[in-house]
Amino acid sequence: MGARFPFSAVVGHDDLRTALLLNAVHPGIGGVLVRGEKGTAKSTVVRALAALLPALDVVPGCRFGCDPAVPTDCPDGPHGDVAERRPARLVELPVGATEDRLIGSLDLERALTEGVRAYQPGLLAAAHRGVLYVDEVNLLHDHLVDLLLDAAAMGRAHVEREGVSVSHAASFLLVGTMNPEEGELRPQLLDRFGLTVAVRASRDVPTRTEVVRRRLAYEADPEGFAARWAEADRELARRIVAARERLADVVLPDAELRRIAAICAAFEVDGMRADLVVARTATAHAAWRGAVEVAEEDVEAAVRLALPHRKRRDPFDEPGLEEEQLDDALRQGAEAAQDGEPEGPDDDGGGSSLPDEPSESTPDDSGAGAGGGAAERPPAPAPAPAPAFRARLLQVPGVGEGAPGKRSRARARTGRVVRPSTADGSGLHLVGTLAAAAPHQAARGRSGPGLRLRGEDLRLSVREGKEGNLVLFVVDASGSMAARQRMSAVSGAVVSLLRDAYQRRDKVGVVTFRGREAQVALPPTNSVDAAAARLRSLRTGGRTPLADGLLRAHRVLAAERVRDPRRRPLLVLLTDGRATAAGTGGDPLRDALRAAGLLAADRVASVVVDCEHGPVRLGLAARVAGALDAACVRLEELSADQVAGVVRAARAA
Template sequence: MGARFPFSAVVGHDDLRLALLLNAVHPGIGGVLVRGEKGTAKSTVVRALAALLPELEVAAGCRFGCDPAAPADCPDGPHRGGVERRPARLVELPVGATEDRLVGSLDLERALTEGVRAYQPGLLAAAHRGVLYVDEVNLLHDHLVDLLLDAAAMGRAHVEREGVSVSHPASFLLVGTMNPEEGELRPQLLDRFGLTVSVRAARDVATRTEVIRRRLAYEADPEGFAARWAERDAELAGRIAAARATLPGVRLPDAEVRRIAAVCAAFEVDGMRADLVVARTAAAHAAWRGAAEVAEEDVEAAVRLALPHRKRRDPFDEPGLEEEQLADALRQGAEHAEEPDPDPEDDPDGGGDGPGGGGESTGESAQESTSDGPSPERPDGGGSGSGERTHAPAPAFRARLLQVPGVGEGAPGKRSRARARTGRVVRPSASDGGGLHLVGTLGAAAPHQAARGRSGPGLVLRGEDLRRSVREGKEGNLVLFVVDASGSMAARQRMSAVSGAVVSLLRDAYQRRDKVGVITFRGAAAEVALPPTGSVDAAAARLRALRTGGRTPLADGLLRARRVLESERVRDPRRRPLLVLLTDGRATATGAGGDPAADALRAAGLLAADGVAAVVVDCERGPVRLGMAARVAAALGGVCLRLEELSADQVAGVVRAARAA
């Protein structure tokens, strides 16, 4: 394999490089989440970092890479095999990794053939004292993200499964990269990353030109290009080592502690993790610039990296810090920093631990951030000519659960039933599943003991006795919203209610890890307002720009939905679709058949023949109801709900999205 692209040769991305270097100085910061569009060198920068980390001394023969100078409680200990030196590792966690691959598991072959409980380490063990890199972390299953974040926070991994009980050291620099267009992380998971950085390609021609030159030079001669930048990389590596050595002696004055607390309070972040991360980052920044104590510039740099993702309270909020808001918060922090120091007698414990030590159990563990609370929806404002109007969405609500019938095999999520790697065990299987099903294995072996010549205690096991656990969990679906934006829906009160309902369903889709798309129909035809994507906030942004008016091409809206779903079925055949049609059922735009209502029913029948699960939300209002939406729902083979029935707080129980086949 050729030389990696040098860290010092990366053009731009100053915030990203600083965040990675500060974590290299102080791994207790908690890692870096890198958000950015595709093609912005996120992976290149992260992979280049590992070459800058100091070489490690490890206990010879230890599978976990323990430090001989600071022996830990290690499954391979006590270590008596001497000392080895090796570079710090960069371990990559693929999106399709299983829990077994991440944390390790029972060695099934040795368990069945030798009768011993042997532990086979996973990627967390391999990453100890190195870098664990997760590309597309937003596509990783939530329970795996929870596991690696817990290990990163505690510095140890705990494995309790299949008769194995192991705890081993797992201290690493965690780096995750993601493209927000493919979906967001939950706020709770965002909060667990210490720092976050948003990157985008430079718009400056000179910068882009230099990027092209360096990349082409690297591809033409990787070894020679790396050699030309080796001296600068060596300088950075030496600076990291020096900052690590001075970090324990960096002082955090009380004035800067008050500044940190005031800034975090001004941003109304949840819990105390943000305050602690800012304090650690500020200390690392001071050590990086060779200072003996933390100053205002260190706190400001830390705030810019540690708070953008913690300010985001709603999935539809834009990430990042506004400069005016940041300036106001820093002014408040400066006022608190100038307050007189408290009397030492008022603090008998001496102010707690320093920035490089422990003491984070107070607050971090007891005050976890669990808020997914909604923020007020933003109105659209004005309108446009030609009878078109925009409407501010009504307040969002907690949506009831809509499910696809049957059991799928799609991407992990929280909506419909699915066969999965996690969840409850439903049966043993000899051909599929994951993890050992102990009772099933013993049951398969028991009838053959006499034939196998068993003469004493214990079972005689063979490979064909192995049974694995078939589990049932939850999957995310493709939720395709088809929204009637025609003139019959354009009454201000009605369209506001419809927009509020779609926002509520979008928030529900975000929480259940769905993929979403939006189709609107009005005037002469339907249009795809948003192709299916994992970015639910993008769907909300398109909804806010929704305009209404004109005739009602209901048939065209359904046919467009069918074409979109056919394309998605080819692209992702395992993800089952759920069609959510919001309409009053009236069809006024003439189709090929000349009868708008009949055309709409025929289009609905085609979707039903494709096996698409559907929910029709009847948006008809008023004392006289024609019930046309119910006819469309019947043709779709789905259920019809009234608009007000979407609220989980008003309707008890759970509804199935479509009748079982």
């Protein structure tokens, strides 16, 4: 492999480089999450960092890279004082990694051939005292993210697998990269990363020109390009070593500690992790610039890196810090540093110390009926959604094999073991294998402690877990739905279902229909917050092309079936069923029922949410549900407070 792109040669991305260098100085900060659009050199910068880290003294032959100068409880110990020098490692965790690959597992070869229980280390052991890099961390299974974040926070990994109990050191610099367009991390996981950086491609022409110039020069001669930047990289490496040596002597004055507490209180972050991360980052920043004491500039730099992702409370909140909020929080921090006591968010009796969120004004619709006549009114913006609620669980029936999630039953690589199998399954079912081999040991001439195995003895574990689905919302935005109170309730229901989809790791899409035709407001995506944003910009009014809405949904699902055949779809149709725009058949309702029949023929699991309102009900949504072979629930039933029970997505076949 050719030389890596030099860290010093990266153009721009000052915040990202600072965050990585500060973590290299003080690994206790807790790692870096890099958020950014595709093609912004996120991976290039992270991979270049490993070359700057100091070489390590390790115990020869130790699989865990132990430092001979530091006593440790190592599974490969006890160790002597012999040492060998090697570079710090960059270990990459692929998105498709299993739990065994991450934390290690029973050494099956030795268990089955020698009859001993031995531990085979995983990637956490390989990354000890180096860098663990997770590209597309938002696509990694949640339980794996929890495992590696726990190890990064504690500095040790604990393994309890198949009768093996092992604990080993796992101190590493954790770096994750992600593209928010492909879905967000849960706020609980975001909080576990020490720092976060948003990376965007520069819009400055000279900067973009220099980026391309350097990249082309690197591709033409990787070794020569790296040599030209070698001295700059060596200088950064020397600064890291010097800052590490200085770190223990850096003083954090009480005034700056009060400043940190006041700023975190002003942003109303949950828990105390933010305060600790800001304090560690500010200390590392002071050590990096050669200071002996933390100052205001160190705290401000730390706040900009440590707090943006911690102000998210709702899944649909945008991460980041607004300058006005930051300035106000820094002002309060300065007052606390001088006065001696941080001012809490409610100390002045005025509520939150941050600027109030602007309230949404409600457009005046007092003249909505003026003019009369049959002419269609221009589309109106949708009213603000009603308050969100805990939605019922909508499930696809049967057992699928889709992407890991938390909605419908599925055969999976993780989850509870259902049974052993000779064909379909994942991972060795140890007990089943031993049980299959045991009756044949005498016939195979076994005389020692080890088992004699053959291929026909092997059994695989059939596991059952949960999968995420493609939830396609088909929303009626026509004039019959445009009554402000009703559309507000519908929007609130969709937001609640979107929040549920976010929590269950679903892929989502939105189709709306009004006026003359339907449109795909959002193609299927993992970014649930993008669906919420499109919903807020939804416009209402006009006729009801229900048939076209269902046909458009049919085409979207057909395309997704080719793109991702294992992910089962769930269609959620929100409508009052009053079709008024005819298709090719001339009868709007008959055309809609025909379109629904196409979806039913494809066995698409569906739910119809009946949005009809008023004392006189025509029951048209129920007829559409019948044609879809779908469950039909009333809007008010879906939005009941503290709703309990399960709504099955489709009738059992």
